[in-house]
Amino acid sequence: MDFSLTQEQQQFADAIKRWVAKDYNFEHRKKIIESPEGVSDSAWAALAELGAMALPIPEDQGGFNGNAIDMMIVMQELGRGIVIEPYFATVFGVEFLKLAGTHTGVLEQVAGGEIKLAAALAEKQSRHDLFDIATMATKNADGFILNGTKTVVLHGAQADKLIVSARSNGAQRDTAGISLFLVDVTSAGISRRDYRTIDGYRAADISFNQVQVPAGALIGAESAGWEILDAASDYGVTLLCAEAVGVIEAITNATLEYLKTRQQFGVPIGKFQVLQHRMAEMFMEMEQARSMATLAAVKVSSSDAEERRRTVSAAKARVGQAARFVGQNAVQLHGGMGVTNELPAAHMFKRLTIIELSLGDTDHHLARFVAQPGFKKAA
Structure with a gap:
C-alpha cells in the first residue's frame, strides 16, 4: 500500500x-x-x-x-x-x-x-471506561433534564457547545441505556470550573443541575448512544496517536540538536557512542509509533467494529509506549535543563504524558486489545 x-x-x-x-x-x-x-x-x-x-x-x-x-x-x-x-x-x-x-x-x-465544541464524557469514577456514567437524563414533556458532573473536559470552558453522555436508563456501567446530547453552554444550570493542565492546555469540571435540554438535542437515538460513543472515541484516539507522532518527532529532533551543541571534554556529547545508541533507539520507537498511527487512521473507519477496536487499541498502546520511552530519554539526554519550562523539550514531554493518559492509557488499551474476539484463537 x-x-x-x-x-x-x-x-x-x-x-x-x-x-x-x-x-x-x-x-x-x-x-x-x-x-x-x-x-x-x-x-x-x-x-x-x-x-x-x-x-x-x-x-x-x-x-x-x-x-x-x-x-x-x-x-x-x-x-x-x-x-x-x-x-x-x-x-x-x-x-x-x-x-x-x-x-x-x-x-x-x-x-x-x-x-468550538468539547466532549464532556469522563466522570470521577469512570477512569477510562466511558460507559461508566452516573450523569442522569430524565425525560419530561419538554425533552430531558440533565443532572451530574463531568470531569477534566478538555477545553470545556472554551467551548460553545458540549457533547454530553448521560444515562437515560440501565445500571451505571451498562453500555445500553446511554444517550448523547448536544448542549449549549449558556443553558441554565450549567457551571464550569476552568483550570490549566500540566501540558499547558485548558480543561474544566462541568456540573449539570436540572439542565433542561430539548428532545432535538439528542445525538442519535435515545438510550442507544454507546455505538456512537465507542466509534467516536476510537476516532479521537486515532487523532491523539497522530498528534503524539508529531510531538515525538519534534522532541527527537530537539534532542539531536542539543547533542550536537552541548559540549563536554571539549567535544559535542553527540560524539559519545552510548548517546548515539540512545538516539537510534528513540528513532526506532518514533518510526514504530508512526506506522501504528497510520494503520489506525486507515482502519478507524472500518465497517468491522472489532477490527477497528483491535487496531486502534494496538496503536494507542504502542504509541503510548513510544511516547514514554522517547520523552523520558529526551529529558535525560538534556540533563537538568530537560525539565525546565525554558526549553520546548519539557513542554513536549508533558504533552506526551497527557496524550498517553487521554481516552485510555497504555494498560487500558492493551487490556482492550486482548479482550477483542479472536485474540486467543489467533494466538
Whole structure:
C-alpha cells in the first residue's frame, strides 16, 4: 500500500507548518498559556482560514470531507508545534455529529470557525471506561433534564457547545441505556470550573443541575448512544496517536540538536557512542509509533467494529509506549535543563504524558486489545 502523501495533502501540511513557524513559535505559545484565556482567538481564526476547521466537515455542510488520513496530517503538524488551541476538542466533537447524521447546522458553524465544541464524557469514577456514567437524563414533556458532573473536559470552558453522555436508563456501567446530547453552554444550570493542565492546555469540571435540554438535542437515538460513543472515541484516539507522532518527532529532533551543541571534554556529547545508541533507539520507537498511527487512521473507519477496536487499541498502546520511552530519554539526554519550562523539550514531554493518559492509557488499551474476539484463537 502506498502511504506517500498526495500533492494536496502535502500542501496542506506545509501550510500549517509555515503558520506554526511564523505565528505560533515557542515564545508566542508560552504567552498564550500564561494568558487568562489560555487560548488565542487569532490562532483559531488562522486555523479556520487555513481550512483546518472545514477539513473533517462533509461537503454538504461547507467542508472538505476529509478522512482520518487527512486529519492525521493536520494533527501531526499541530503536534510538532505543540499547539494548545481547542482544535482536537472541536473535531473530536464533530465526529459524534457526523456519525449520528444530526445537527448539520452546527457542522456548518464549525466549518466556518464560528463555534468550538468539547466532549464532556469522563466522570470521577469512570477512569477510562466511558460507559461508566452516573450523569442522569430524565425525560419530561419538554425533552430531558440533565443532572451530574463531568470531569477534566478538555477545553470545556472554551467551548460553545458540549457533547454530553448521560444515562437515560440501565445500571451505571451498562453500555445500553446511554444517550448523547448536544448542549449549549449558556443553558441554565450549567457551571464550569476552568483550570490549566500540566501540558499547558485548558480543561474544566462541568456540573449539570436540572439542565433542561430539548428532545432535538439528542445525538442519535435515545438510550442507544454507546455505538456512537465507542466509534467516536476510537476516532479521537486515532487523532491523539497522530498528534503524539508529531510531538515525538519534534522532541527527537530537539534532542539531536542539543547533542550536537552541548559540549563536554571539549567535544559535542553527540560524539559519545552510548548517546548515539540512545538516539537510534528513540528513532526506532518514533518510526514504530508512526506506522501504528497510520494503520489506525486507515482502519478507524472500518465497517468491522472489532477490527477497528483491535487496531486502534494496538496503536494507542504502542504509541503510548513510544511516547514514554522517547520523552523520558529526551529529558535525560538534556540533563537538568530537560525539565525546565525554558526549553520546548519539557513542554513536549508533558504533552506526551497527557496524550498517553487521554481516552485510555497504555494498560487500558492493551487490556482492550486482548479482550477483542479472536485474540486467543489467533494466538
